[in-house]
Amino acid sequence: MERWPGGEVMRIAVISAHTSPLARPGGNKAGGLNVYVLELARQLVARGCNVDIFSRATQRDMPEITQIGPGLRAIHLRAGPARNLSPESVHKRLDAFTDAVAAFAAHEDATYDLIHSHYWLSGLVGEQLKARWQIPHVTMFHTLGEIKNRASLSEHETDLRIDSESRIIAGADRVICATEAERTLIRRLYHAEAGKVSVIPLGVDLERFRPADQEAARHALGLNGERIILFVGRLEPLKGIDILINAAATLESDVDCSVLIVGGDESSRVQVDRLRGIARSRGIEDRVAFVGAVDHDKLPLYYNAADICVVPSHYESFGLVAVEAMASGVPVVASRVGGLMGTIKDGETGYLIPWLCPEPFAERIELLLDNEPLRRNLGEAAREAVGRYRWENVAAAVLSVYESLTNPTPQLAAAGS
Incomplete structure (x- = not known):
């Protein structure tokens, strides 16, 4: 367990204003960001x-403080109505939320050494708290509005966000x-x-996501013996799920297969209806199953049950789903965009598709469905390649950034001042 010189414990205020780290990934506002925030926090606590x-x-009945473990708390504060809001509506409540964070810290006589938003x-909250507490502010966007707008014509991120x-x-x-x-x-x-931007990849739990018996995973999920093409993620146009469904409809393989879509919640009904409509129009509605969001602890079963994982996104800043699938020994067919170009080595650990249209996806999916040795070889190479995303390495790099910004013998800022 690491400590600062003199035995001091570094105390971090993490800001995730719009979504809780305890939210189930795959819902409307929850995904890789939630996984990252919670797991990074656990790793930092393990380092002191x-x-x-x-x-x-x-939610009205959401407790203000949830003790996740020693030294790690999730704190949910009231700022506006207790329900999910659009980003623009959350923005209107940010001053109230910032005040609530500062009041909580003052009430507890808490002091923090660094803010990570x-x-x-x-x-925006991090910048206000930085000014109040006079401590460093580290930020990670996960996605950026300007990049999303350029990645897809269906995206219309606001000037408010980009500014x-x-x-x-x-x-x-x-x-x-x-x-x-x-x-x-x-x-x-x-x-x-240039000197303000640090590159640190997202992490993956290589013990949780690992190759396991496919038949046992399918039995646990109640699946039959068909080949499984898996999608995991939020149900939104940027994820390109329509490309996957249309690709599945054009497959000429004699192998029976089904598409399993993991993700979505009550707020995703419009997207589910749209995607079901596409499947119906292509005559494959009976081969496309919408599972909904699942607990992150159960997600490995779906990867282990799958033959192929498809990530047809218009943009991914990193592509955590691809890395989780690779860690599970499952070959990935993904768009050649954003961070996916760095995580997947085309033809060696999976396939990267340069065109966002169904036909080239179908070609690679069909190749893998018809060739079990190829699936196995790509899956084994993928598992070996993801070692560099081990959480221990990621957390050590983030902690190094924190330490570079804070005084080794800090005069801790009074959080309530």
């Missing part, structure tokens, strides 16, 4: 830090991004200073 994660309360809404991201990048002490490609875009589109 204390971490409080602040989120806006979205996630997503643009949280970055806010620019202000956060200018004011923060350090910006962490997941890939060199994202770092290049942040510098080019947002004019970030």
Whole structure:
């Protein structure tokens, strides 16, 4: 367990204003960001830090403090109605949320050494708290509005978001991004200073996500003997699920297969209806199953049951689903966009598709369905390749950033001042 010189414990205020780290991934507002925030916090606590994660309360009966483990708390504070809100509506409540975080810290006589914010809404809170507490602010956006707008015509991120991201990048002490490609875009589109941007990938739990018996996984999930093409993620146009369904409809393989879509919640009904309509129009409605969001602890069963994982996104800043599938020994067919270009080595650990249309996806999916040795070889190579995303390495790199920004013998800022 690591400590600062003199035995001091570093105390981190993590801001995830728009979504709780305890939310189930795959829902409307929950995904890889939630997984990252919670697992990074656990890893930092294991290295001697204390971490409080602040989120806006979205349920009336949500406890204010949830003790996740020693030195790690999720804190849900009221700021506006206790329900999920659009980003624009959350933005209107950010001053109230910032005040609530400061009041909580003052009430507990808590002091923090550093703020780490996630997503643009949280970055705005981080900048306000930095000014109040006079401590460093590290931010990670996970996705950026300007990049999303350029990646897909269906995306229309607001000027409010993009202008806010620019202000956060200018004011923060350090910006962490997941890939060199994202770092290049942040510098080019947002004019970030070179020395302010650090590249640290997302992590994957290689004990949780690992190869396991496929038949046992299918039995546990109640699946039959068909080949399984898996999608995992939020149900939104940027994820390109329509490309996967249309690709499945064009398959000419004699192998029986089904598409399993893991993700979505009550707020995803419009997207589910749209995607079901596509499957119905292509005559494969009976071969496309919508599972809904599942607990992250249960997710390995779905990867282990799958033959192929498809990530047809218009953009991914990193692509955590691809890395989880690779760690599980499952070959991935993915769009050649964003961070996926760094995680997948085309033809060696999976396939990268340069065109966002069904036919080239279908070609690679069909190749894998018809060739079990190829699936096995790509899966084995993928598992070996993801060792560099081990959480221990990721947490050590993030902690190194924190330490570079804080005084080794800190005069702790009074959080309530």
